[in-house]
């Protein structure tokens with residue numbers, strides 16, 4: 001998937017559309033998902049233009065990767081989900097139903113999260 005500079009998260013980063021910000025660091029931004037599927041549903045994104053984990057892991061400087069991973073942990077602590085547990089998830093590409101072509105990690109918590117995967121169908 002090519003990076004689309006007009007994707008919704010790029011527009012949030014440029015301040016063109018609002019978000020409910022949770023946390024911001026030098027290289028990362030966290031905000032509430034607009035359609036939460038758990039009591040806690042926060043998205044953490046790098047500020048850099050990376051489509052997915054493949055792109056980020058291949059191209060991002062170590063400082064951006066460290067900042068991003070630390071931001072995920074810090075947001076989980078801030079959200080108060082560490083004691084009871086939480087799930088992080090990053091959809092990458094078609095089979096995972098990634099809908100926004102800017103890397104994002106979902107943080108889900110505040111409920112029993114159930115099975116790790118829904119039922120899909122084999123593609124290979």
Ligand code: 5GP
Pocket residue numbers: 008019020031032033034035036090091097098099100
């Ligand atoms: P994906 O399916 O790509 O892993 O997840 C994309 C997520 O972005 C979805 O959970 C969706 O609700 C969220 N989302 C889409 N548009 C917006 C928006 O404009 N603002 C916020 N805060 N979240 C959005």
